[in-house]
Amino acid sequence: SSELTQDPAVSVALGQTVRITCQGDSLRSYYASWYQQKPGQAPVLVIYGKNNRPSGIPDRFSGSSSGNTTSLTITGAQAEDEADYYCNSRDSSGIWVFGGGTKLTVL
Amino acid sequence: QLQLQESGPGLVKPSETLSLTCTVSGGSISSSSYYWGWIRQPPGKGLEWIGSFYYSGSTYYNPSLKSRLTISVDTSKNQFSLKVNSVTAADTAVYYCARHFRYCSGTSCYYGFDYWGQGTLVTVSS
16 A cells, blocks of 8 residues: 555644654655745655755754654744645555645644 | 646546647757656655656556556657546546656765656546
8 A cells, every 4th residue: 555644633742842643654664854844835845765855954853764654843833843744655556645635733 | 946837727527538748848858867657646645656768769657547547648748747547536537647767976866856847636427
């Protein structure tokens, strides 16, 4: 199966650490990438590969993976991190899939 | 700085063909390092990958849409296009074009969509 499953919503207190997870069979073979999307804006790549951040992404964003689960961790969440987060990965036939998205609320 | 810009009609009638073009500036779509793709997002919903192509001609389509899709390339204009046939209200969405990279180090390859257009809303309605 090429499906990726995410929790619909997660909340975190300001300054605390939050982990957003993504599960799928394809993650056993391929690394995921993670995207942040704020209302009315295009998604922004925040993590790709094992744990790589594009230029300009704060180091409080990190990634990890184990088995069929990949995680995005925000250490010391800020108010500006409130957004929707999507994972994405491929399968062996070159088909790409996005997870359903997780709405992060910073309290 | 790479920039992508979607263009096309914002309103399409049911059963007709949705046509969008993505114009790339600041880089070449013939680069061997990148794929180029389309992603859409229905109002209030999540992202859906539509399809991607590689400059050499390989094209990959979402199986759920494949029978209605065509992605084509005009390297002379540094543009690529999307056509979706026989549209219904379910095709109403913000459509994004994006650069799709593949980076390999050792035995591992990493992928991601690193540059996105601003998106264009296409509404299917009579």
